[in-house]
Amino acid sequence: MREAIPKPLGAVTLLCLLTSMYLIFSWVPTEASMGIVQRIFYIHVSSAAVAFGGFFLGGFAAIAYLASRNATRDDLSVACNEVGLLFACVNLITGCLWAKPVWGVYWAWDARLTSMLLLALIYAAYLILRQSIEEPGQRAVVCAVVSVFGMVDVPIVYMANRWWRTQHPAPVLGGGGSLDPRMTFVLFFTMFSLALLYWCLVRQRRNLEALGRTTDALRRQVQAAS
Amino acid sequence: MEENLKWLWAAFSVAWALHIGYVSLLSGRARKLEGQLKNLRAQLKERD
Structure with a gap:
């Protein structure tokens, strides 16, 4: 089995x-109106960006599976x-912990928050x-x-906070805000660091899935032999 | 300022705790699968 996380990748990720x-x-300077609690922004937004990218990657891999049936x-x-999903959970929880001191509540049922919760529930x-x-073949097709x-x-x-009025603030990047x-x-450095962490975890998880397949195949061989 | 520090602390602690918990979960699953694989290989060898 190949090494899940090559040492240079692990070292660079940890350093970043x-x-x-x-x-x-x-x-980084402290934001004027919210003060020190605004620093949650860096991990909150970066986790969302990594989760979105990860779900796209997962979706494209699923399409590739449906086209090739390659396990x-x-x-x-x-x-x-x-x-x-792990990064989406980090985004949701850090969002709640940021909302409490700023909005006075942990959660608001607005379009952005609710759609993000639904996304996490889908996964x-x-x-x-x-x-x-x-059955592995059926499982892979349905899940794809x-x-x-x-x-x-x-x-x-x-797009939820562009399409609908939300309590969640307008996007600071590409949404007319200034930073x-x-x-x-x-923000971009944290995104890059979390993207590296994401890739390390994906490699580890992918190896585990391959290990699981090898175990299942061997189990079938043992059952056939007995 | 100090009142808000606890929220900052809580957010980063939860974020890292989730990541560390997930890494532990993956390590546990890997150990379990490696153990099963070892057992199955031993069973196959016995039958051969």
Whole structure:
């Protein structure tokens, strides 16, 4: 079995994550109106960006699986979606913890928040579905379809605060907002660091899926022999 | 300022706890599968 996370990739990821934490806590200026709590922004927005990218990757891998029926594409799809869900959960929880001191409530049922929660629930359902279907071929096809359905929901979540009036603020990048250049740099650096972490976790998860397939094949051989 | 610090602390703690928890979960699953694989290989070898 190939090495899940090559040492140079692991080392660069760790270095980037530590640097981004240093930048967030010590280097970037404090935002004037919200104060220190605004620093949650860097991990909140970056996690959402990585989750969205991950769901797209998972969706494209699912389409590749449906076209080729190559099990390694299914491995990649489940890995991308599961790790994407982890980042979506980080986005939702950090959002709640940011909303409480700023809005006075943990949660508001507005279009952005609700659509993001629905997206996370679609992928949670995807993982439950994976556990509940025994036959590997059927499981991969059904889950690939759900994965494509989830991917289609991503642009709706992204556009929700442009299409509808929401309590969630307008996007600061590409939405007419302005951001200090140092804040923009830290945001993109954190996104890059989390994207590296995402890729390390996907590689690990994909290897695990391949290991599971090998185990199932061997189990069938043992059952056939007995 | 200090009142808000607890929210910042909580957000980053939860974020990293989720990641560390997920890595532990993956390691646990990998160990379990490797154990099963070892057992199955031993069973096949016995029959051969």
